[in-house]
Amino acid sequence: MADQANHSVSTESSLLPTYARAPVAFERGEGAWLIATDGARYLDFGAGIAVCSLGHSHPHMINALTEQAQKLWHVSNLFQIPQAERLAKRLVESTFADFVFFTNSGAEALEGAIKTARKYQAASGRPEKFRLVTFEGAFHGRTLATIAAGGNPKYIEGFGPKVEGFDQAPWGDLEAVRSLIGPATAGILVEPIQGEGGVRVPPPGFLRALRNLCDEHALMLVFDEVQSGVGRTGKFFAYEIYGVTPDIMAIAKGIGGGFPLGAFLTTREAGKGMVVGSHGTTFGGNPLATACGNAVLDVVLSEGFIGEVSRKGLLLRQRLARLQDAHPKVIAEIRGEGLFIGLRLHTSNSEFTVLARDHHMLVIPALDNVVRLLPALTVTDQEIDEAVIRLDCACVEAERRLETAENASS
Numbered sequence: 242m243a244d245q246a247n248h249s250v251s252t253e254s255s256l257l258p259t260y261a262r263a264p265v266a267f268e269r270g271e272g273a274w275l276i277a278t279d280g281a282r283y284l285d286f287g288a289g290i291a292v293c294s295l296g297h298s299h300p301h302m303i304n305a306l307t308e309q310a311q312k313l314w315h316v317s318n319l320f321q322i323p324q325a326e327r328l329a330k331r332l333v334e335s336t337f338a339d340f341v342f343f344t345n346s347g348a349e350a351l352e353g354a355i356k357t358a359r360k361y362q363a364a365s366g367r368p369e370k371f372r373l374v375t376f377e378g379a380f381h382g383r384t385l386a387t388i389a390a391g392g393n394p395k396y397i398e399g400f401g402p403k404v405e406g407f408d409q410a411p412w413g414d415l416e417a418v419r420s421l422i423g424p425a426t427a428g429i430l431v432e433p434i435q436g437e438g439g440v441r442v443p444p445p446g447f448l449r450a451l452r453n454l455c456d457e458h459a460l461m462l463v464f465d466e467v468q469s470g471v472g473r474t475g476k477f478f479a480y481e482i483y484g485v486t487p488d489i490m491a492i493a494k495g496i497g498g499g500f501p502l503g504a505f506l507t508t509r510e511a512g513k514g515m516v517v518g519s520h521g522t523t524f525g526g527n528p529l530a531t532a533c534g535n536a537v538l539d540v541v542l543s544e545g546f547i548g549e550v551s552r553k554g555l556l557l558r559q560r561l562a563r564l565q566d567a568h569p570k571v572i573a574e575i576r577g578e579g580l581f582i583g584l585r586l587h588t589s590n591s592e593f594t595v596l597a598r599d600h601h602m603l604v605i606p607a608l609d610n611v612v613r614l615l616p617a618l619t620v621t622d623q624e625i626d627e628a629v630i631r632l633d634c635a636c637v638e639a640e641r642r643l644e645t646a647e648n649a650s651s
């Protein structure tokens with residue numbers, strides 16, 4: 242008993258301190274809103290980092306989850322899983338792909354995608370080809386291979402030798418990509434729109450040029466649509482915007498709507514080396530996770546839904562353009578597609594994130610001094626208006642601080 246009492250008064254977190262967590266906890270969610278433990282309502286334009294695609298507590302998601310939970314959670318991939326079969330079929334029918342492998346996270350999806358690209362070359366009689374060209378500002382996850390692929394020194398240092406096989410080009414630099422392609426190159430790995438890198442869209446023609454390079458050199462084009470996929474950009478997948486299809490693609494985040502679920506997708510040809518026994522996962526694609534994935538697709542693939550994302554994205558862009566006109570000293574640039582929006586700031590993005598939170602408005606910082614706006618795809622026009630009002634308050638405060646700092650230094 243005494244021991245228990247001690248535990249309850251302990252103020253030090255038992256979570257490994259790898260995150261600088263904001264001092265707020267939420268106990269409920271309703272669509273684009275989060276309700277904190279003190280009852281305060283926050284407008285959530287982070288959606289759990291582009292995960293809660295249908296917002297919080299969507300009735301169709303709750304039904305799908307609870308119905309499946311009452312029947313069967315997990316059986317392993319040693320058996321047929323009808324929910325996974327159905328979800329894979331739907332993904333194949335709506336994309337470039339012929340096959341799907343389900344995972345539990347984005348990083349696990351990327352690991353599988355990287356392995357598939359390498360294995361394709363080996364199965365084609367070119368086992369010496371295992372290297373992938375990647376890009377500065379990329380983010381592909383936190384496993385040993387995906388930190389090497391992402392190339393951010395902060396994530397790599399101190400974790401032993403960097404995994405071999407990744408060569409980085411500056412974002413959008415086609416000449417650099419060309420110069421990095423050598424006899425050991427297996428493919429190119431790229432986010433069609435960089436997320437963590439600051440919602441950086443590709444220069445015109447860039448993805449097409451990467452596709453051509455891959456075709457010329459028998460390389461695998463691997464897209465990471467973990468953040469940009471599943472309707473976020475106003476297309477089912479961002480590659481549709483650019484009219485360029487990959488050979489292999491990793492997805493996660495939005496496909497589970499909040500339940501941990503990822504996948505990699507491949508054409509028949511690109512996946513030809515991934516035969517029985519070559520790859521596996523215990524949890525990936527279990528009945529509970531894939532029931533949630535199917536529920537997300539029921540809504541996202543319903544008539545007109547993705548078109549609405551596109552329309553609401555334009556509405557948000559319009560409102561933000563006005564905001565930028567009103568606050569040119571704060572907002573430097575608006576970028577992105579659909580409801581995958583980045584505001585590059587003149588003032589500190591981390592400070593802005595806190596100022597927005599003070600106005601009960603949640604946004605997510607990214608590299609390149611950007612804050613990301615990634616609301617639920619179900620966000621309403623009224624909520625978009627409300628978000629811009631709250632962002633305006635944060636901009637006013639950022640300006641006030643800028644003036645105070647300018648006065649102090651003059």
Ligand SMILES: *Cc1c(COP(=O)(O)O)cnc(C)c1O
Binds near residue numbers: 345382432436465494
């Ligand atoms: C989040 C993310 C990942 C990693 O996903 P996890 O589920 O955190 O492992 C990989 N690639 C991109 C583009 C991402 O945004």
